Amino acid sequence: MxxxxxxxxxxxxxxxxxxxxxxxxxxxxxxxxxxxPGGAASYEPADGAVPVTGTESSADGPELERAKTYSDTIGPGQKKYYRVRLDDTSNAFISTVVAPPPGTRSGILDGIQISLTSANGTPCSSNPSVYFGGDTTRPLAGYASRRIQGDSSQCQEAGDYLYTVSWAGSRTTGTAKWPIELTYMAEPGLKPGADEPEAxxxxxxxxxxxxxxxxxxxxxxxxxxxxxxxxxxxxxxxxxxxxxxxxxxxxxxxxxxxxxxxxxxxxxxxxxxxxxxxxxxxxxxxxxxxxxxxxxxxxxxxxxxxxxxxxxxxxxxxxxxxxxxxxxxxxxxxxxxxxxxxxxxxxxxxxxxxxxxxxxxxxxxxxxxxxxxxxxxxxxxxxxxxxxxxxxxxxxxxxxxxxxxxxxxxxxxASRRRRPAEDGDADTDVAYSR
Structure with a gap:
């Protein structure tokens, strides 16, 4: 500047x-x-969030465009497919927030699993899961990603990719559906020939x-x-x-x-x-x-x-x-x-x-x-x-x-423009050091 x-x-x-x-x-x-009950407030959706409905078939999933936020729901036993179009230069992060109403009870393994794969099913990253871990429901979030890597041929091409959100946990029956929010962010790559910064x-x-x-x-x-x-x-x-x-x-x-x-x-x-x-x-x-x-x-x-x-x-x-x-x-x-x-x-x-x-x-x-x-x-x-x-x-x-x-x-x-770590005890030391 x-x-x-x-x-x-x-x-x-x-x-x-x-x-x-x-x-x-x-x-x-x-x-x-x-x-x-008790005065707790529900998750506030993004202004202008686009309603979307993920599909059971990977052939019909709606497209999630970059820099936009989408709203959907998910219920017990469901697996929903969406499409994202990736270029061959950006690092992609597609996130899901699951936001059950306050006071909702859950099983210890209730949550969601998300994944990003190529059209032929090749995983682009590990498949993270987010769990409530018991009866304390709260908004949880996590993302699947695609990182541009010069030494890899996995998920590096431009084209359509599949993003899935699956119900994970013990509640496989019932009709209750929880709101989810989906966001696709694309981080620019580095300049050609630039050295990757050191940690x-x-x-x-x-x-x-x-x-x-x-x-x-x-x-x-x-x-x-x-x-x-x-x-x-x-x-x-x-x-x-x-x-x-x-x-x-x-x-x-x-x-x-x-x-x-x-x-x-x-x-x-x-x-x-x-x-x-x-x-x-x-x-x-x-x-x-x-x-x-x-x-x-x-x-x-x-x-x-x-x-x-x-x-x-x-x-x-x-x-x-x-x-x-x-x-x-x-x-x-x-x-x-x-x-x-x-x-x-x-x-x-x-x-x-x-x-x-x-x-x-x-x-x-x-x-x-x-x-x-x-x-x-x-x-x-x-x-x-x-x-x-x-x-x-x-x-x-x-x-x-x-x-x-x-x-x-x-x-x-000017304008104003979630795998969980293990629980810690009170007054524990800071968890991350070198």
């Missing part, structure tokens, strides 16, 4: 778009509509000290589409039984994200123990699961935490460490906090967010990652590729007044 006056104004506008929602005393998501080394798993001061009030969203934008600091929300609240945090190349969710005591007379009373999950820009932790809750204060590897393009080449591999993008990362429906009454929750590390230059993309939804200066699922200096200023917690000065005269240009 140019350091000229025009470039600085554009950078300021981008910075305002990112930070202004965080500068007040309260960051708000869309109004939450409660439709379940970061020497990073630490030690979380930064929590921010001091009064927590900022925030109202989390119901899912990825209305997740409340938050940043480095301490945030305060109130959870209803069965609630899943979503928040989004901007993570630049080279940065690590550390999270701690802490439940306060409940004023309810009930002291029933909920094994997975509090769940904390993190998803990446393409809606792929990074980590999932939980802890029990009996009405006394309890918490759980997690930390990540630095966001790096080379993480995608990591084998045997799914949480590290998932930190493969710069962009918005989605935090999900869930309160078990067995908990009685509303419970105050604090969320500590820590970003550690200097923002680094990105890889030499052969295309615009912002237009594809990956990055930080736009308003889509991932934003774009803001100037590293501007990003660093933003993540350092620049004051609202300074942001307003930087953006004066330009702010009007």
């Amino acid at each position: 140019s350091r000229s006056g025009g470039g600085l104004a554009a950078g300021a506008a981008a910075l305002c778009a990112l930070l202004l929602p965080l500068s007040g005393t309260e960051a708000m998501a869309s109004p939450r509509m409660s439709d379940a 970061p080394t020497g990073w630490s798993s030690k979380a930064p000290s929590p921010s001091s001061g009064t927590p900022q009030k925030v109202s989390g969203g119901t899912g990825f589409n209305d997740a409340a934008a938050i940043g480095d600091g301490t945030w305060r929300d109130d959870l209803e039984p069965g609630d899943s609240r979503f928040y989004r945090v901007p993570v630049a190349w080279g940065q690590q994200l550390f999270l701690r969710a802490q439940l306060a005591n409940t004023t309810s007379d009930s002291s029933a123990f909920a094994v997975n009373g509090l769940r904390l999950a993190l998803y990446n820009t393409a809606r792929g699961l990074v980590a999932d932790k939980s802890t029990g809750y009996r009405g006394a204060p309890a918490g759980t935490d997690l930390g990540t590897a630095p966001a790096a393009y080379a993480n995608r080449f990591t084998t045997g460490a799914e949480a590290e591999s998932a930190m493969r993008f710069q962009g918005w990362y989605y935090v999900q906090v869930t309160l078990d429906p067995k908990v009685s009454g509303s419970v105050p929750m604090t969320l500590n967010v820590g970003l550690q590390g200097e923002a680094q230059p990105g890889p030499p993309y052969d295309g615009d990652p912002a237009a594809a939804g990956f990055g930080l200066d736009g308003a889509g699922p991932g934003g774009g590729g803001a100037d590293p200096t501007m990003r660093t200023i933003g993540f350092a917690g620049i004051g609202a007044g300074t942001v307003l000065v930087l953006g004066l005269g330009a702010w009007q240009l």
Whole structure:
């Protein structure tokens, strides 16, 4: 990005778009509509989501176009086919969110399995499954992918591919259907002849000290589409039984994200123990699961935490460490906090967010990652590729007044545009280190 006056104004506008929602005393998501006992709210679909019906036959599956979001349903025993058209230069990520109504009960193996294959049935990646793991239903997401690899002939050609979503689990009968949301994102490849960036080394798993001061009030969203934008600091929300609240945090190349969710005591007379009373999950820009932790809750204060590897393009080449591999993008990362429906009454929750590390230059993309939804200066699922200096200023917690000065005269240009890891115990050490 140019350091000229025009470039600085554009950078300021981008910075305002990112930070202004965080500068007040309260960051708000869309109004939450409660439709379940206890006040929990259902998943909010994307504005303009296209209704679609997956088919039983692979020959008839409807096409999912890139950069669009689709809505469908799935029920016990169903397997649905869709088509996606891939080019021969982009890394493709096709995600599914399954969003049962709050309070819905599930078996320990209930969930979905997703896959991406060539027209002749060749798998393009492993076939991930997402499971509820018991009776705590909540929105879950995962993606299947196709990565462009110079040393592979598997799924590298341009053409039509098959994307499937299958019911997985013990509930093979019945009529109840759960909403699903499908999204196809295409990340540009690297410039011809460019070297693939190397993975970061020497990073630490030690979380930064929590921010001091009064927590900022925030109202989390119901899912990825209305997740409340938050940043480095301490945030305060109130959870209803069965609630899943979503928040989004901007993570630049080279940065690590550390999270701690802490439940306060409940004023309810009930002291029933909920094994997975509090769940904390993190998803990446393409809606792929990074980590999932939980802890029990009996009405006394309890918490759980997690930390990540630095966001790096080379993480995608990591084998045997799914949480590290998932930190493969710069962009918005989605935090999900869930309160078990067995908990009685509303419970105050604090969320500590820590970003550690200097923002680094990105890889030499052969295309615009912002237009594809990956990055930080736009308003889509991932934003774009803001100037590293501007990003660093933003993540350092620049004051609202300074942001307003930087953006004066330009702010009007801005627009706002899930396999689960094993459960962890309360107060466990950060799970990912080198």
